[in-house]
Amino acid sequence: MQQIASSSSAAREGGLKSVLQRFPFVPALIILVALVALNGFFEPRSLSFGSITGLVSTYLALMLLAVAQTYVVYAGDIDLSVGAIVSLVNVVIIVLMEKWGGGGLTVLAACLVGVLTGIACGVVNGIMIAGLRLQAIVATFATSIFFTGLALYVLPVAGTPAPEAYWLTYGGTYFGIPFVFYVVAAVALVLGILARMRLSTQLLAVGDDAMAAFQSGLPVTLIRIKGYVLCGLFSALAALCVTGDTASGDPLVGGKMTLYSVAAVVLGGSALSGGAGTVTGSVIGALIIGLINSLVFFVGTPSEWQNLVQGLAILIALMAGVLVSRGARA
Amino acid sequence: MSELLIRGARKAYGATLALRRGDLHLLPGEVHVLIGSNGSGKSTLCKIVAGSVKPDAGEVLLDGKPVTIAGPQAARALGIGIFYQELSLAARRTVAENIYLPALPVKSGVFVDRATLEEKARRVIADFADVAGEGFSADTPVETLRADQRQLVEIMKALATEAPVLIFDEPTSALDRAQVDRFFEILRRLKGEGRAIIFISHRMDEIFAIGDRVTVIRDGETVATSRIAETDQATIIHQMVGEREELATPSVAPAVHATSRATVLSVQDFSGPGFRNVGFEVAKGEILGFGGLHGQGQSSVMRAIFGALPHQAGSITLNGKAHAMRSPREAIAAGCAYVSGDRRRDGILQGRPLLENLTPIHFLRNRLMLARPSRLRERALKPLQALKTKFQALEQPINSLSGGNQQKIVIARWLIDRPDVLLLDDPTKGIDLAAKTDLFALIRELAAEGMGIVLYSSEDAELLNNADRILVFNSGSVTRELTGADRTRYNLYHAAYEAA
Amino acid sequence: MSTETAVSTIKAPSRAIEFLKRPLVVALILIVVLLALGEALSPGFASPMQILRLLIVASVMGIVAAGQNLVILGGREGIDLSVGGIVSLAAIVAGNVMNGADGGILPALLACIAVGALFGLFNGLGITLLRIPPLVMTLGMLGVLQGLLVVIRNGLPSGRAAPALSSFVTQPFLLGLPGIIWLWIAIGLFMAFLLKRTVFGYRIYAIGSNEQAAYMAGVPVKTIRVGLFMLSGMFAALAGFCLLGYSGSSFSNVGEQYMLPSIIAVVLGGTPLAGGKGDYTGTMAGAVLLVVLQSILTTIHIDESGRQMVFGATLLVLMLFYGRGRAMRG
Amino acid sequence: KDLKVGLSNGWVGSEWRTQMIDEAKAAAEAWKDKGVNVEVVVQSANVDVPGQIAHVRNFMSQGVDAIIINPNSPTAFDPIFKQAKQQGILVIATDAEVSSKDATYVGIDQKAWGAAGAKWLAETLGGKGNVVAINGVAGHPANEMRVAGYKEVFADYPDIKLVNEVNANWDQAQGQQAMQNLLATYPDINGVWVQDGMAAGAWKSIIDAKKQDSIAASGEIRKDFIDIWKADKLNSGASVNPPGVMASALNVAVLMLQGKELKEPATAGQYGNAMYLPIPFIDNKNLDEAAQALDGKPGYYSYTSQLSIEDAEKLFK
Numbered sequence A: 001m002q003q004i005a006s007s008s009s010a011a012r013e014g015g016l017k018s019v020l021q022r023f024p025f026v027p028a029l030i031i032l033v034a035l036v037a038l039n040g041f042f043e044p045r046s047l048s049f050g051s052i053t054g055l056v057s058t059y060l061a062l063m064l065l066a067v068a069q070t071y072v073v074y075a076g077d078i079d080l081s082v083g084a085i086v087s088l089v090n091v092v093i094i095v096l097m098e099k100w101g102g103g104g105l106t107v108l109a110a111c112l113v114g115v116l117t118g119i120a121c122g123v124v125n126g127i128m129i130a131g132l133r134l135q136a137i138v139a140t141f142a143t144s145i146f147f148t149g150l151a152l153y154v155l156p157v158a159g160t161p162a163p164e165a166y167w168l169t170y171g172g173t174y175f176g177i178p179f180v181f182y183v184v185a186a187v188a189l190v191l192g193i194l195a196r197m198r199l200s201t202q203l204l205a206v207g208d209d210a211m212a213a214f215q216s217g218l219p220v221t222l223i224r225i226k227g228y229v230l231c232g233l234f235s236a237l238a239a240l241c242v243t244g245d246t247a248s249g250d251p252l253v254g255g256k257m258t259l260y261s262v263a264a265v266v267l268g269g270s271a272l273s274g275g276a277g278t279v280t281g282s283v284i285g286a287l288i289i290g291l292i293n294s295l296v297f298f299v300g301t302p303s304e305w306q307n308l309v310q311g312l313a314i315l316i317a318l319m320a321g322v323l324v325s326r327g328a329r330a
Numbered sequence B: 001m002s003e004l005l006i007r008g009a010r011k012a013y014g015a016t017l018a019l020r021r022g023d024l025h026l027l028p029g030e031v032h033v034l035i036g037s038n039g040s041g042k043s044t045l046c047k048i049v050a051g052s053v054k055p056d057a058g059e060v061l062l063d064g065k066p067v068t069i070a071g072p073q074a075a076r077a078l079g080i081g082i083f084y085q086e087l088s089l090a091a092r093r094t095v096a097e098n099i100y101l102p103a104l105p106v107k108s109g110v111f112v113d114r115a116t117l118e119e120k121a122r123r124v125i126a127d128f129a130d131v132a133g134e135g136f137s138a139d140t141p142v143e144t145l146r147a148d149q150r151q152l153v154e155i156m157k158a159l160a161t162e163a164p165v166l167i168f169d170e171p172t173s174a175l176d177r178a179q180v181d182r183f184f185e186i187l188r189r190l191k192g193e194g195r196a197i198i199f200i201s202h203r204m205d206e207i208f209a210i211g212d213r214v215t216v217i218r219d220g221e222t223v224a225t226s227r228i229a230e231t232d233q234a235t236i237i238h239q240m241v242g243e244r245e246e247l248a249t250p251s252v253a254p255a256v257h258a259t260s261r262a263t264v265l266s267v268q269d270f271s272g273p274g275f276r277n278v279g280f281e282v283a284k285g286e287i288l289g290f291g292g293l294h295g296q297g298q299s300s301v302m303r304a305i306f307g308a309l310p311h312q313a314g315s316i317t318l319n320g321k322a323h324a325m326r327s328p329r330e331a332i333a334a335g336c337a338y339v340s341g342d343r344r345r346d347g348i349l350q351g352r353p354l355l356e357n358l359t360p361i362h363f364l365r366n367r368l369m370l371a372r373p374s375r376l377r378e379r380a381l382k383p384l385q386a387l388k389t390k391f392q393a394l395e396q397p398i399n400s401l402s403g404g405n406q407q408k409i410v411i412a413r414w415l416i417d418r419p420d421v422l423l424l425d426d427p428t429k430g431i432d433l434a435a436k437t438d439l440f441a442l443i444r445e446l447a448a449e450g451m452g453i454v455l456y457s458s459e460d461a462e463l464l465n466n467a468d469r470i471l472v473f474n475s476g477s478v479t480r481e482l483t484g485a486d487r488t489r490y491n492l493y494h495a496a497y498e499a500a
Numbered sequence C: 001m002s003t004e005t006a007v008s009t010i011k012a013p014s015r016a017i018e019f020l021k022r023p024l025v026v027a028l029i030l031i032v033v034l035l036a037l038g039e040a041l042s043p044g045f046a047s048p049m050q051i052l053r054l055l056i057v058a059s060v061m062g063i064v065a066a067g068q069n070l071v072i073l074g075g076r077e078g079i080d081l082s083v084g085g086i087v088s089l090a091a092i093v094a095g096n097v098m099n100g101a102d103g104g105i106l107p108a109l110l111a112c113i114a115v116g117a118l119f120g121l122f123n124g125l126g127i128t129l130l131r132i133p134p135l136v137m138t139l140g141m142l143g144v145l146q147g148l149l150v151v152i153r154n155g156l157p158s159g160r161a162a163p164a165l166s167s168f169v170t171q172p173f174l175l176g177l178p179g180i181i182w183l184w185i186a187i188g189l190f191m192a193f194l195l196k197r198t199v200f201g202y203r204i205y206a207i208g209s210n211e212q213a214a215y216m217a218g219v220p221v222k223t224i225r226v227g228l229f230m231l232s233g234m235f236a237a238l239a240g241f242c243l244l245g246y247s248g249s250s251f252s253n254v255g256e257q258y259m260l261p262s263i264i265a266v267v268l269g270g271t272p273l274a275g276g277k278g279d280y281t282g283t284m285a286g287a288v289l290l291v292v293l294q295s296i297l298t299t300i301h302i303d304e305s306g307r308q309m310v311f312g313a314t315l316l317v318l319m320l321f322y323g324r325g326r327a328m329r330g
Numbered sequence D: 001k002d003l004k005v006g007l008s009n010g011w012v013g014s015e016w017r018t019q020m021i022d023e024a025k026a027a028a029e030a031w032k033d034k035g036v037n038v039e040v041v042v043q044s045a046n047v048d049v050p051g052q053i054a055h056v057r058n059f060m061s062q063g064v065d066a067i068i069i070n071p072n073s074p075t076a077f078d079p080i081f082k083q084a085k086q087q088g089i090l091v092i093a094t095d096a097e098v099s100s101k102d103a104t105y106v107g108i109d110q111k112a113w114g115a116a117g118a119k120w121l122a123e124t125l126g127g128k129g130n131v132v133a134i135n136g137v138a139g140h141p142a143n144e145m146r147v148a149g150y151k152e153v154f155a156d157y158p159d160i161k162l163v164n165e166v167n168a169n170w171d172q173a174q175g176q177q178a179m180q181n182l183l184a185t186y187p188d189i190n191g192v193w194v195q196d197g198m199a200a201g202a203w204k205s206i207i208d209a210k211k212q213d214s215i216a217a218s219g220e221i222r223k224d225f226i227d228i229w230k231a232d233k234l235n236s237g238a239s240v241n242p243p244g245v246m247a248s249a250l251n252v253a254v255l256m257l258q259g260k261e262l263k264e265p266a267t268a269g270q271y272g273n274a275m276y277l278p279i280p281f282i283d284n285k286n287l288d289e290a291a292q293a294l295d296g297k298p299g300y301y302s303y304t305s306q307l308s309i310e311d312a313e314k315l316f317k
């Protein structure tokens, strides 16, 4: 009797747990929904279609950057240079678009070079950390200084405008749907494909226990380098979005985004120690950061308190994210 | 059909020469036992063959052709599969993913083929389905499994390689009897298929049950290879220990009864995670054995007494005083000691000098604030000598010792200041025969000095030979107490296997 | 063909080589090389006065790094990103308490140490009781501290350093060395004593190398870890206090420049981020090395982009010397 | 009609910014006496460019009448300002110029600011000597404009030799360290061009090296520096970037919202949308006046000036 009762309750608990195990971003999603509701309560117009579009186009870059960060976090690594990569790619494409005249085809070519730049940065990071076995936190901090220097070299002063063709497209509306939503859909598709790829599982296995993965015969170094390459790639895509939203070059534009990308990954329920997480969660985490910032304003926080309230809210959300996702695994 | 020849394999870690001259000739269709005391270089030799350790010298010939084994991947490609003593599992991946981690089935070149994966995994699991225990399926994350179940996953992972050469480095150390039996059945089948199998174990009965030939390795050097049928236990042990003649016959201490009847530890109505209504008393000078199948609550009870697991009900009385035992600190202060068989997790301070590994209990029990290395060194040496630990200096990092010697360090830390109660939770896991003998002699001595000792061992012989009294655990409860002449293998098995 | 046919005798690595591979020695050699290089590039760079001034700057960095070092040694991915915020906060608190009066020095010191300890305590409690990863907890705390700085500055006059404190930091005090260098030496001795001769020190290494085993051996894991974060906060606060003496008045964001460099100093000093290994002597050399490198770059006449690229690349090269992890295939 | 004005500040790392917001709030209060209700809503936080774009979007969601922004980028706001204008929102940038045609810049000319300090330095040195420059954040537009300003001036003085330029990121301690390194490597420098925020630090190093009698260097407009300046009789001069710029911008914005038209349309500057405010200059001649103006203020308080409502009204038809 007793045994039956206890086992059925265990099954129920297991049900909740397995939901959290399959979808570790559920808690983040709940926070997100709550934040949307609160934003709407304090400023109904923030839920208008235009405002939502604005929110998405502003934070699309951070979402992509959080995704970028997630792939290295999968393998138990971290990349503190993502912001610098965003800056570098931003100035590279801006300078190229200006140099090449800013026509449709040259814009695409510049974007391609930008993406390759991001990938190259990822390769550098990957070789430094996986190949030469430097510690990720300090090595990527060093590469971030290097990439920033490079960005300053490419474009010493913020300001060169992007061709109208570029940012009007990014901000435009096609068939009644804003361009950014097409981007979101495309990104979702790509992420779905990546999640089913062997590389995702391999990255997670490496993050779980690198030695075990190596001894099992996985090419650990190569896998980690691929993680950094994915990170560089998505950082470059984030830079394309930043450029679309800001329509100009700025060698420092990404600097502050690095730590936010780490925060977004944690908010999304991924473990910084590696081996567990989802990119969906990170995307949600990025939106949470954006919504916290606007909510703090909409509730009418006095200006001198805004930073503190935002800081506290993010700290609490981070703690909640960690606690809940651990509850899912414990 | 593969024939493997290893000649003159050599590996040094800094000043430690792990393998001096490893030779091994492995034939298709045999189970080749590799035996040697702790730290003799067995795992090192295996890892060289598996590609995860780079040898300093030596050659490997596969079917007569010299081969270069550049890494684990290369080894797999050459048809070598391995079970690692320390396991090679990704805890948060599922059983199926772990089994096929090195070669995940893919479709369209890049996507994981989940359906094929699950199906293939189910087929491998099916071999062990009835002995694997509850909660073991293809999509269970490995982190939720028990130690024996994890070992089964590692076995399946090795089997799934379908490699002609298979290496098993202590695959049975956490398995219960039924699991071992099943594993051996499979080994015999593979042997029949012509696979070449290396098998390592410290359990003599297993060696004689499954082996065809045996190679003995001593101090990093291969000393002899013989057919199992043409050798015996005494000869093997003689080859293992070299000149230490007196150890050739395993010393089996007769059951001594408690010298004094004074109760030192009393546990009543004890319930917690994995055990229910357990009650017993340990007298001064007594060695109380915990028996039964693997994972029936023996370990949990000990950990709960030690404060490392919470208990829900019951009382613990030590030297006449009741204790809540909310943490190991409290238990240690009360005079309790606990030695875990899982030294990597619970025991050693990885990378730290022996001295630091030896002193934490001493600090706590003497409420010290300052550490004076010269004084500490003096204190630490005595128990190390008593355990015949092999080491060069107290400043060397603990990972420069072999597994067995690491375990001796962990035990020695408890002996600087004598505890009143010693809880031994499978303390000899991975310890060689000679060391075991030393250890049990010492335990008997400690008991004679008035300590109360609780011993759990996954090896029945160890229990029967050393415990004065045995409580048999089944499904978290004590189902039988064996004393005096009742302490027979038959009674032990009978109690262990009967339905709770 | 064989795995490795050469029948080699194992070379016991010679003592000299072992010695030269020690992080402390490498750092010291590099410091000398850099000073010589600096002197060659711009005469006067390695003059005794200038070296003294570099040491003053290095000592502030070194004091922050002392706390960082302890937290990192304690393992479990120990890291303290909030030190930057604590340095700033402490400088403001100290400046306001002493407000230019020598008599206020002691109360100011006590006040800012208390502030450092308090935030260290918050960090420590979040990390141990709620088991938030240190990177996440201290990152969140950094956000809170930055917000707090804004609030505090709105309500407080900015303080000034007492003359005695200023001269303690910048003027010769004993044997021609400023007081702060003596303070740093004292901290070096204190750290050596703490780590090598106290039970607390032994326990730091114990929890850093295997927390679970330490717990089973009766080490009060949580208490120690909370203590480490409190010490880190206190060292950061002490550095903020000294920085006030260095710059004369407190101003916002003084501490920002110490956050990641303090970690770099620890790593250059031979303490791996994994913890459980390393000591403070190396970190001291690491701090000097970092400061010498930075100031060499200030004195050579190149563009900022060039400076950053050289700085980033040099850090990477330095890490390659001895910041590398172990190979998977031993 | 009641007016709602959004103030956006994307960096909170200095007291100057705090004062800027406070003065703008005070200016809004002052309109009450004129019978105009001006409600200000403020977003002031350390954000990156995308974060500040979000500020603007939040203001748009709230339906403000005007946005006054101290922008983190000159060009990045072009698209969002365009949207704001389409919604009928008046956009005014202050402190740093923006390229958007949909916005007006009300503030000082940063290039002239840099030039004023350089001119003072060059003249103080009698047109000759070795000079070093300590700049803010490399790549930041305000910094680069100031740099362009001093470069242009120094080019006119062939005997002034600019021996090195370094960046100390508008951080006082970094400015102090940079100065210390520069003093060690260039023992014979005569002049230092340094921006506010770092000047106090640079001066500290100069004083520690006991070179205050042989070096002329630019100074700061914060009260605690001006006190030292006065007490130690430093050879210094400071162009004033008054924190009151945002208040000035607010006054202009309110008048514009009331439908008034500028006498001279804002067409100055490289983007042709600027309306420059005068740049006061403090040197030893008027130091006492400046000190008097700051009397009784806290140490971090900056010397300030702004367009009063009356001054602003004079600019309109």
Ligand SMILES: Nc1ncnc2c1ncn2[C@@H]1O[C@H](COP(=O)(O)OP(=O)(O)OP(=O)(O)O)[C@@H](O)[C@H]1O
Pocket (backbone or CB within 6 Å): B013, B016, B017, B018, B019, B036, B037, B038, B039, B040, B041, B042, B043, B044, B045, B085, B399, B400, B401, B402, B403, B404, B430, B432, C330
């Ligand atoms: N990674 C390593 N670093 C340093 N020394 C090592 C390392 N691995 C093994 N050794 C040393 O090499 C020797 C042989 O170790 P090995 O693990 O091969 O022994 P073993 O025969 O498998 O022993 P056991 O029965 O205890 O598992 C031991 O002295 C051990 O301390």
Ligand SMILES: Nc1ncnc2c1ncn2[C@@H]1O[C@H](COP(=O)(O)OP(=O)(O)OP(=O)(O)O)[C@@H](O)[C@H]1O
Pocket (backbone or CB within 6 Å): B307, B308, B309, B310, B327, B329, C211, C212, C215, C218, C219, C220, C221, C222, C223, C224
């Ligand atoms: N029941 C347990 N079994 C094994 N390990 C544990 C257990 N509880 C905690 N630990 C390990 O020890 C760490 C610290 O645990 P803990 O409770 O409880 O510290 P403590 O020794 O009680 O410290 P303090 O005495 O300061 O409270 C945990 O993070 C975990 O790794």
Ligand SMILES: [Mg+2]
Pocket (backbone or CB within 6 Å): B042, B043, B044, B085, B169, B403
């Ligand atoms: Mg072994």
Ligand SMILES: [Mg+2]
Pocket (backbone or CB within 6 Å): B327
């Ligand atoms: Mg406790």
